Amino acid sequence: MKLNQFTDYGLRILMYMSRKPAHLPATTITELADQFGISRNHLVKVVQFLSNNEVLDAQRGRGGGLRLFNSAGTYKIGKLVRLLEQDEELINCENPRCILAGDCGLKGILNGAQNALYEYLDQYTLEDISQPALSKTLQALFEAPSDQMI
């Protein structure tokens, strides 16, 4: 069970942008391609989608580029994943066409389970999962000299 590659790339882009200090220039596709090693082709599709859905704000021209449309704390992860997954269901009864289709309890409970997954993810925002300051704090804790034991 894997998130779509489209979703994966979308989340990486958004996490990168939510961590990027605000005083730095807006992000470009080239920058994302260089940083992530993802092809421009893929990135353009994801960025376009996120821009169309008002998750990213794309400004053309000089000094232009990509920014988050709203602050990172407004984006629930469940909502982002649901959006990027574009209604893909966990199971495909048509490929190959299943003889039990139409008389099957599995599809309904898989839909319920997928909703449970999204609801879990909605407990967290883009800000929650992009906390470089927090991890530096943890890092400092791990590196601090412990009290001397006699």
Next chain:
Amino acid sequence: MKLNQFTDYGLRILMYMSRKPAHLPATTITELADQFGISRNHLVKVVQFLSNNEVLDAQRGRGGGLRLFNSAGTYKIGKLVRLLEQDEELINCENPRCILAGDCGLKGILNGAQNALYEYLDQYTLEDISQPALSKTLQALFEAPSDQMI
């Protein structure tokens, strides 16, 4: 987000076998291939796996074939899906290697979300989702003449 094809086939096989009247002969790979239009190659792998994990019981020889190892009501769907998915995680930080790997809150919450999905599915057993009798009951209810309204 899709279940693995391996999981999909495993569930179809198990649902088929849990509905099959007990007095009929044990199920064969040929029968499954004919009924589902799935290649023997794929089926053998799934059946072998389910047999190794004591979900299916495979008897060789005359009158042999496949049966459920235990009754359908003992198999929780979450446990079956977890088994068939073989620990696959929702996201792969290595392909391509993500620059945020190791300093990222996403993986942890995706693991939590995946567990929430499995816990939801564990509310149901193979018996619950393979209820041809129930669907016939519902069908009868829908077809029963309503009381006459004056």
